[in-house]
Amino acid sequence: MFITIEGADGVGKTTQAKLLADKLRENANFNVLLTGEPRHDGLGAVARQALLTATPLEALHLLAAARSEHLRSVIMPHLLNKALVDRIVTGFLDGRLPTGLQAPVVVCDRYIDTTFAYQVAGKGRVVEQVFLAASRDWHMPDLTIILDADEQAIEARLRARKAAMPNWSLSSENRLSDQLDEKFASERRRIVNAFRAPLQIDGRVVRTIDVTNLDAAQTHLAVMRAFQAASDERRERAGAMLGVPPRRQGVAA
Numbered sequence: 001m002f003i004t005i006e007g008a009d010g011v012g013k014t015t016q017a018k019l020l021a022d023k024l025r026e027n028a029n030f031n032v033l034l035t036g037e038p039r040h041d042g043l044g045a046v047a048r049q050a051l052l053t054a055t056p057l058e059a060l061h062l063l064a065a066a067r068s069e070h071l072r073s074v075i076m077p078h079l080l081n082k083a084l085v086d087r088i089v090t091g092f093l094d095g096r097l098p099t100g101l102q103a104p105v106v107v108c109d110r111y112i113d114t115t116f117a118y119q120v121a122g123k124g125r126v127v128e129q130v131f132l133a134a135s136r137d138w139h140m141p142d143l144t145i146i147l148d149a150d151e152q153a154i155e156a157r158l159r160a161r162k163a164a165m166p167n168w169s170l171s172s173e174n175r176l177s178d179q180l181d182e183k184f185a186s187e188r189r190r191i192v193n194a195f196r197a198p199l200q201i202d203g204r205v206v207r208t209i210d211v212t213n214l215d216a217a218q219t220h221l222a223v224m225r226a227f228q229a230a231s232d233e234r235r236e237r238a239g240a241m242l243g244v245p246p247r248r249q250g251v252a253a
């Protein structure tokens with residue numbers, strides 16, 4: 001299962017992606033990979049650096065290249081789980097069923113919705129067309145969780161992080177979008193609004209959680225509920241394809 005966590009800078013994505021991955025790792029049925037974009041290596045590092053000065057179109061091209069690399073070298077190998085397939089095939093050939101099989105899960109901190117909100121929404125026809133063409137190559141998430149909050153809550157979180165890590169914004173990855181300056185407030189508003197009108201793509205599952213008044217633990221519970229609902233829907237869809245009747249809640253099997 002491929003899960004993406006999305007939202008504006010400072011809304012709490014990294015906190016929630018980690019809590020979700022940790023929680024799923026407690027369940028022996030899952031093999032969990034936690035990742036995020038842009039990555040800090042390869043083309044992701046190039047795109048990250050370029051974000052400081054690039055135009056939306058330039059950034060989009062670099063981010064698209066970085067995403068293709070991320071999908072090819074990290075996400076898809078985990079989701080396709082070559083090691084698992086090898087074990088099943090070997091077990092089958094040896095005449096014994098493999099035990100302890102784990103379903104692969106990828107939790108990704110930022111993905112396609114971030115690109116749409118930061119580089120595309122309200123930025124003109126050319127970036128829209130480039131985005132649509134590039135996105136045909138991107139594996140779509142099974143579940144996207146968008147964290148939404150009002151402006152004051154986001155500002156408070158950014159300030160708290162800055163206070164906790166005073167050198168954070170001076171690092172080599174100093175990001176324009178994370179400045180607390182009024183100059184960037186309208187861009188931040190545009191980004192928050194873009195996440196409120198998420199991309200319409202057939203069949204995709206998107207849950208928006210308003211985290212304005214939720215602490216990290218309460219948000220985690222809401223994220224777990226979204227994960228559970230999406231997993232149940234997936235199981236029912238797969239069951240329907242195999243002709244299995246849906247499980248009724250609260251009824252013992």
Ligand SMILES: Nc1ncnc2c1ncn2[C@@H]1O[C@H](COP(=O)(O)OP(=O)(O)OP(=O)(O)O)[C@@H](O)[C@H]1O
Nearest residue numbers: 008009010011012013014015157160161214215216
């Ligand atoms: N529910 C919450 N309530 C209050 N503060 C929170 C909550 N979740 C996270 N924080 C704090 O807000 C700050 C930003 O959180 P986090 O780094 O997870 O956000 P982010 O969306 O990943 O940010 P960025 O996109 O800029 O990396 C951190 O200092 C974090 O401890």
Ligand SMILES: Cc1cn([C@H]2C[C@H](O)[C@@H](COP(=O)(O)O)O2)c(=O)[nH]c1=O
Nearest residue numbers: 009037038063110111114115118175177
């Ligand atoms: C994937 C992606 C990212 N960005 C920007 C948004 C943020 O300012 C940084 C990532 O910071 P983080 O602390 O690692 O979350 O990159 C973007 O503009 N477009 C994208 O597609």
